[in-house]
Amino acid sequence: MxxxxxxxxxxxxxxxxxxxxxxxxxxxxxxxxxxxxxxxxxxxxxxxxxxxxxxxxxxxxxxxxxxxxxxxxxxxxxxxxxxxxxxxxxxxxxxxxxxxxxxxxxxxxxxxxxxxxxxxxxxxxxxxxxxxxxxxxxxxxxxxxxxxxxxxxxxxxxxxxxxxxxxxxxxxxxxxxxxxxxxxxxxxxxxxxxxxxxxxxxxxxxxxxxxxxxxxxxxYWENPFNNLNTRDSDFFLDAKNSVKVKMMHQSKNFNIHRDEELSCWVVEIPYKGNVTSLFVLPDEGTMKQVEDALLKETVSKWLQAFEKRKIYLDLPKFSxxxxxxxxxxxxxxxxxxxxxxxxxxxxxxxxxxxxxxxxxxxxxxxVSENGTEAAAVTMIELVPLIAPFPPPPHIRFNRPFLMMIIDKSTDGVLFMGKIVNPAAKED
Missing domain, CATH: 3.30.497.10 (Antithrombin, subunit I, domain 2)
Incomplete structure (x- = not known):
């Protein structure tokens, strides 16, 4: 025995x-x-x-x-x-x-x-x-x-x-x-x-x-959110159902990438120190496609393809x-x-x-205004040459998204998750 x-x-x-x-x-x-x-x-x-x-x-x-x-x-x-x-x-x-x-x-x-x-x-x-x-x-x-x-x-x-x-x-x-x-x-x-x-x-x-x-x-975020800009907003669980959340807002430069093949946006939001976070926002109906493609090669490709650009970012507070x-x-x-x-x-x-x-x-x-983890995804729009300064895209994390926290000194994935309902406290 x-x-x-x-x-x-x-x-x-x-x-x-x-x-x-x-x-x-x-x-x-x-x-x-x-x-x-x-x-x-x-x-x-x-x-x-x-x-x-x-x-x-x-x-x-x-x-x-x-x-x-x-x-x-x-x-x-x-x-x-x-x-x-x-x-x-x-x-x-x-x-x-x-x-x-x-x-x-x-x-x-x-x-x-x-x-x-x-x-x-x-x-x-x-x-x-x-x-x-x-x-x-x-x-x-x-x-x-x-x-x-x-x-x-x-x-x-x-x-x-x-x-x-x-x-x-x-x-x-x-x-x-x-x-x-x-x-x-x-x-x-x-x-x-x-x-x-x-x-x-x-x-x-x-x-x-x-x-x-x-x-x-x-x-703590390198650039924290201002709590005066946090407002009640809808987070869409699916096409028919939504929940009320506290939505944070920020307008700053972020490293962003649009993955056309996987139909998703990736945004890096760094912390003070040698840790960063990636937030991934799949287009509607493409979550499974993005999840299936989650490999170290995929994340490496995102990191190498980042472009710094100003965006309007909405991100829910959640615990x-x-x-x-x-x-x-x-x-x-x-x-x-x-x-x-x-x-x-x-x-x-x-x-x-x-x-x-x-x-x-x-x-x-x-996730709150001061830090922990958060990220945003944004769009890079192509415009005619006559409009060299397109307005910053407004990216709303108001539907299910993925998140990762990566330690740069070890290249280790410290935390990983998928947020489908920010209002749900425990699963």
Whole structure:
């Protein structure tokens, strides 16, 4: 009978107010990440591990998005592909045989292009870059293992998760479920600045370990919206239905691109610091066409084709939250053995055979005048030469659109989503 490894993926919200507060041994963890990052040179070439890792992480992001889309129906989508891939890659340190092969394939790692050691070194560097205290945006990412006193981790696994993923190891008493649940929920609440409370309601009786992986982002627009220009407006869910939203307005220069092939507009709205956002507005009736084409090559083409131009931009304020059963989604992506009695996680613990019983992911996002994420899409109009200065197009994000938040220092997709109803708080 295999014991259960309870795997908990957690993503905290964007644009959360509040001062960062440390708990447990997180301050030491943060210092270790900072000191490790100082050992790396600032200039890093194309052969750097995190640079080689970026295409795989992008492939996983879009593959996972399309899997969510199959089940989401007409609901909002919002998640952190980087949070999920980090957590499962961390687990892969203890996976062996076919379990490891399935994980690598599911996470889009091609071992002919990147070695296993480079994968973990890449995530190590990503964590260092994201947690740099000198960044203008507030960006923190970390991991914690809550370990039952009966479970003895292999020293190699413990060293690797600490070295590559800066994970805290916290001793917990899972034979007292209420106490363990309270401890884990407290950690989660602290890391999410009170945004996610009482996430865990119960634990499997056989649980011997819980992993929490979190990412926190708070960014301010380079050019914030003026709240005096925010007005009530209609957001059209479809041809027949609409909801009232608070619509923000801005008239400034943005990097824009019209993709004629996919029938959509793309606009980049940067944050202060080295993080940016892309918002994609498909023409009416072309959302599925754009979603089907979401690949790293597509996004790369958009980024290279940007042209700076003044636009009139309308963008709704919204605050949404989404939860996902990652276990179910991974199984449909071919990662199955990890969750069965055939799981080979023999590299994790001594004398205890493990499997993953549960994997959950929750994400929240707030978009407002000051920042977090937002973007606009605009049109480039062709006019006769006698009119060399066409009026700026007025782009209204008053129908479903896509969004991405990208960290420029790692080329990582931090967050990704589809907003079909800005008035819906949680899906």
């Amino acid at each position: 295999k014991s259960v490894l309870y795997w908990c993926l957690l993503l905290l919200g964007l644009h959360i107010q509040g001062r960062y507060s440390s708990s447990l041994n997180d301050e030491q963890q943060k210092q270790k990440i900072h000191h490790s990052s100082e050992d790396h040179p600032q200039a890093e070439g194309e052969n750097s591990a995190h640079v080689k890792l970026a295409p795989s992480n992008a492939d996983f992001a879009f593959k996972f998005y399309k899997q969510i889309r199959e089940e989401a129906g007409n609901k909002n989508i919002f998640f952190s592909p980087l949070s999920i891939s980090t957590a499962f890659t961390m687990l892969s340190l203890g996976a062996r045989a076919n379990t490891l092969r399935q994980l690598h394939k599911g996470l889009a790692f091609n071992l002919t292009e990147i070695e296993k050691q480079e994968i973990h070194e890449g995530f190590q560097r990503i964590l260092q870059l994201l947690n740099d205290p000198h960044r203008e945006v507030q960006l923190n990412m970390g991991n914690a293992l809550f370990i039952d006193e009966r479970l003895k981790l292999l020293q190699k696994f413990l060293e690797d998760v600490t070295n590559f993923y800066y994970s805290s190891a916290i001793s917990s008493n899972f034979r007292n479920p209420p106490e363990a649940i309270k401890e884990i929920n407290k950690y989660i609440e602290t890391k999410t600045h009170g945004k996610i409370v009482d996430l865990l309601e119960s634990l499997d009786p056989d649980t011997v370990m819980v992993l929490v992986s979190y990412i926190f982002f708070k960014g 949404i939250s989404s939860s996902y059963d990652v276990k179910s989604l991974f199984q449909k992506m071919g990662v199955t053995e990890l969750f069965t009695n055939q799981a080979d996680l023999s590299g994790v613990a001594e004398e205890t055979l493990l499997k993953v019983s549960k994997a959950i992911h929750k994400a929240t996002v707030d």
